[in-house]
Amino acid sequence: MAIPKNIILIIVFVATLFSIALATPGTATFYTNYVPSACYGSTPQGSIIAAASDFLWDDGKICGKIFNVTCTGPTNPVPHPCTGKSMVVKIVDHCPGCGGTLDLSKEVFSTIANPIAGVIKIDYVQI
Ligand SMILES: *[C@@H]1O[C@H](CO)[C@@H](O)[C@H](O)[C@H]1NC(C)=O
Numbered sequence: 001m002a003i004p005k006n007i008i009l010i011i012v013f014v015a016t017l018f019s020i021a022l023a024t025p026g027t028a029t030f031y032t033n034y035v036p037s038a039c040y041g042s043t044p045q046g047s048i049i050a051a052a053s054d055f056l057w058d059d060g061k062i063c064g065k066i067f068n069v070t071c072t073g074p075t076n077p078v079p080h081p082c083t084g085k086s087m088v089v090k091i092v093d094h095c096p097g098c099g100g101t102l103d104l105s106k107e108v109f110s111t112i113a114n115p116i117a118g119v120i121k122i123d124y125v126q127i
Contacts, residue, residue: 023123026101027075030109030118038094039063051093051103062091066127069102071112073121081117088127 034049036042039060050069052062067089071082087108095103102124106115113120 023070023125024101025072026122026124027099028069028071028102028104028109028120028122029098029100030104030106030115031095032106034092034105037092039092045090045092047105047107048087048089049092049105050089050108051095051098052091053095053098053101053103055101056091057094057096060094065091067091067102067124068127069104069108069112070123071120072123074117075119075121076117078114078117081113081120083112083114085112087111 028050031051034047035044037045037049038051039045040063050067052058056062068086069089070086071084074081087104089102089104089108093103100119102122104112109115109120112122
């Protein structure tokens, strides 16, 4: 017996919902002094990087993990900060006391958003 078409549609729909659910909402700020870093000491890791807030740091277990970060909207009166681009970043540092979720390099932040905004809403997913 053939599988009814609407069952396949439901499976595709649920799979899509699941992949959306894997992205976690948060907020992002940016920083500019990349070396030394909490994960790699004085060894530079380039500029497509981010620092984890206390919430994500987990004793450094997050070091080296790769996240896809997407700007989703403003947190302040700067309208439409998002450029529509996403960036894939490596976690190289810890940002103790950071209010947000991820502290992005200025290069990453200004690729996905207007740096004038300072703080943005993001979705992030480990890849
Ligand atoms: C990152 O996320 C965006 C938005 O969901 C998506 O369009 C893009 O393909 C993703 N990139 C990677 C490398 O996963």
